[in-house]
Amino acid sequence: MVTSQKFGGKWTEEKLNIFTSYLEAYLIALQNQKFKKIYIDAFAGTGEIETSDGEQYLVGSAKRALAADRKFDRYYFIEGDEKKAAELREVVNTEFPYLSRIVTVYCGDANDKLAQIIRDVDWRYNRGLLFLDPYATQVNWTTLETVARTKSIDVWYLFPFSALNRMLPKNGKYETWENCIDRLLGDDGWQTEFYKEDPQMSLFDLLPDSETSNNGTRKVKDSNTDHIKDYIISRLGTIFPCVSKHPRIFRNSRNSPMFLFCFAISSESPKAQRLALRIADHILKNK
Ligand SMILES: C[S@@+](CC[C@H](N)C(=O)[O-])C[C@H]1O[C@@H](n2cnc3c(N)ncnc32)[C@H](O)[C@@H]1O
Known part of the structure; x- marks a missing residue:
């Protein structure tokens, strides 16, 4: 063959x-x-x-x-x-x-x-x-x-x-893949489904240079x-x-x-x- x-x-x-x-x-x-x-x-x-x-x-x-x-x-x-x-x-x-x-x-x-x-x-x-x-x-x-x-x-x-799991990083930095996941799953509901706010947030995370997302929270995978x-x-x-x-x-x-x-x-x-x-x-x- x-x-x-x-x-x-x-x-x-x-x-x-x-x-x-x-x-x-x-x-x-x-x-x-x-x-x-x-x-x-x-x-x-x-x-x-x-x-x-x-x-x-x-x-x-x-x-x-x-x-x-x-x-x-x-x-x-x-x-x-x-x-x-x-x-x-x-x-x-x-x-x-x-x-x-x-x-x-x-x-x-x-x-x-x-x-x-x-x-x-x-x-x-x-x-x-x-x-x-x-x-x-x-x-x-x-x-x-x-x-x-x-x-x-x-x-x-x-x-x-x-492929989906690889696009869902543990540290919540999924921005690169967001559009692809939305296209695959139909909407952005996966963000709240698979991520939660990081309970380990410290005072340092509130400083201007910290790596938190726009609304001042940091996400971690919870799935x-x-x-x-x-x-x-x-x-x-x-x-x-x-x-x-x-x-x-x-x-x-x-x-x-x-x-x-x-x-x-x-x-x-x-x-x-x-x-x-x-x-x-x-x-x-x-x-
Ligand atoms: C997993 S294989 C399918 C095997 C097939 N079902 C079989 O049993 O022989 C995936 C196939 O999809 C083709 N493919 C990849 N992207 C495609 C697309 N966007 N549209 C149509 N075919 C595509 C690939 O060339 C490949 O032949």
Whole structure:
């Protein structure tokens, strides 16, 4: 297998297995429904992966979706890198020529192209499954809002936990990252959630040259992994009517959390929510 795509670690396969299990169950659950089924892979890659530790070759999300026994009515892939998008087109044309009529591979930014796809589909007659699998902080909160507004898309989002945690320094000097975190989490509520006033403030901190913030206070981080995880899930819950409370944390070899694999449903139908959540939670708890 020759691919330009190299990334990830041991969690990459776990992530793909969770996602593929849901995808297969989703296609069974919707098989007798009148809706058309749409697959959107917004960080599609090439369809093939060599993990960055060089230990594994894996079949990527795009190829797994195309190879599933049951089929979607339409497949959209978005990939930011031209070379990878070309490789994926080649995979479609050579390995899945019978699907090429219903497959589109876009090269561009996931946020922009996803907005375009969502605009072009009439969501009264379609149901979507979306995979958001970025390397880091590429997904804008506004994109999640656009997805939620369709009321028709189930989404798996690999949230960049360690990237966020790195942008939240212990000493409260997060100014460099403020805009990026706001873009990732939708507003600045994280500042009060993850920081408190430093109880160690001394008289020296009140002097003009001290390193306190504008209003004369100094902040320190007051959050741990569970707190950050719960906050991310609660933020998703502000725009999606239903979010799994059992996201999977993927950790590196030093046991540091790297990503949070989240599942959210945009449908407002209690029946659809119950079914989707039951499937996703079953997979998240067992796989
Ligand atoms: C983690 S990989 C996705 C892997 C893929 N889901 C798979 O299983 O093979 C992230 C991919 O997103 C692409 N990418 C990075 N930034 C992007 C952006 N802003 N828009 C679209 N694609 C982007 C990268 O080139 C890379 O192929």
